[in-house]
Amino acid sequence: MEHLGVFITGTGTGVGKTLVTAYLAALFRRAGIDAVPYKPIQSGSIRRGEELVAEDVAFYRDVARLPYDQGDLCTYCLEAAVSPHLAAQQAGQTIEPQRIAEQYRRLKAKHQLVLVEGAGGLAVPLAAKPSFVYMTMHLIHLLQVPIILVTQPGLGTINHTLLTVSYARTHHIPVAGLIVNGMPAKPTCMETDNVKMIEKLTQVPVLGILPKFEQPLIPSVKQAVLHAAEPRTDAEKILRRLKEMGEQS
Ligand SMILES: Nc1ncnc2c1ncn2[C@@H]1O[C@H](COP(=O)(O)OP(=O)(O)OP(=O)(O)O)[C@@H](O)[C@H]1O
Ligand SMILES: [Mg+2]
16 A cells, blocks of 8 residues: 655645644545644644643544544644744754654554645745755655645635745645635635636646635534545545656656
8 A cells, every 4th residue: 555645735824724634634534544644843832831732733633533642743842823943943942854754754654644734834944044944845855745735715815826836836846736725605706716717827636625614613624524425536536646746756
C-alpha cells in the first residue's frame, strides 16, 4: 500500500484549513482509508495553567476519533498568536524542520495518508536567521508533498487564490487541488461564478466544496461526515489525484 502525504494550506489565515483538515480526516476514515491530521506548528495556542493547548489539534480530535495525544500531532505548540518564526523566538525556541520531518515520517509509516496543516497562508516564515529565512515552502520541499489549497467563495477570492497558486508554481510546489470552504446554502451569482473562475484561471481542480456550517460547529461537521453521500468516491478521487501528483514530480 502506498503511503501519501499532503500539505493543507490556505489563501490566508482563518480561511478554514483546520475545519477542512478535520473534515477530510473524518471523511477518509469513514471511507475506510486510514488518514491522520498533523499540525507541525501551532501559534496562538491557549494557555491552561502549565499546559499549552493546540486548538487545531483539539478540533481534529473533536471531529475524528484519533489514537494520539496532542504532542504526537503538534510538534511546536507556541503561545503567541503571531507568525511562527516570531512566536518561536518569543518562546526562546527555534523551529527545526528536521524534527517536523521526523514526526511526519513516523506518522506516514503508520498511516495511509497524512494531512499536514500549515500555519496561516503559504508565504509564511518559520525561522529567521540573519542571512536566511526558512519559509513554509522550504518545509513543503523537505516533506516532498503536494498542496491542497483551501479557499473561500466570497469577494476577493479570485485574487487570493490566483496569487497563492502563482506563488506555489514559482517555487515548484505541486498544487493537487482547491477546496472551497464556507459555501452558503443559497450561493449568490458571484459565489457560484467565483468557484468556476478560480478553477478556470488556475487550471487546478476543485476537489470539494464545504458548506457554511451551522453553530455549534463540531456536531454540524460530524453530521456532514456521517451523511456525506459519497464518502468512498470523494475520498478516492482525492487520493487518486495525490497519487498522480506524486507520479508527475
Ligand atoms: N465551513 C465553515 N462553516 C462555519 N464556520 C467555519 C467554516 N470554516 C471555518 N469556520 C470558522 O472560521 C474560523 C476559522 O476556521 P479555521 O480555524 O478552520 O481556519 P484556519 O485556516 O485553520 O485558521 P489558522 O490559520 O488559525 O489555522 C473558525 O472559528 C471556524 O469555526
Ligand atoms: Mg488552523
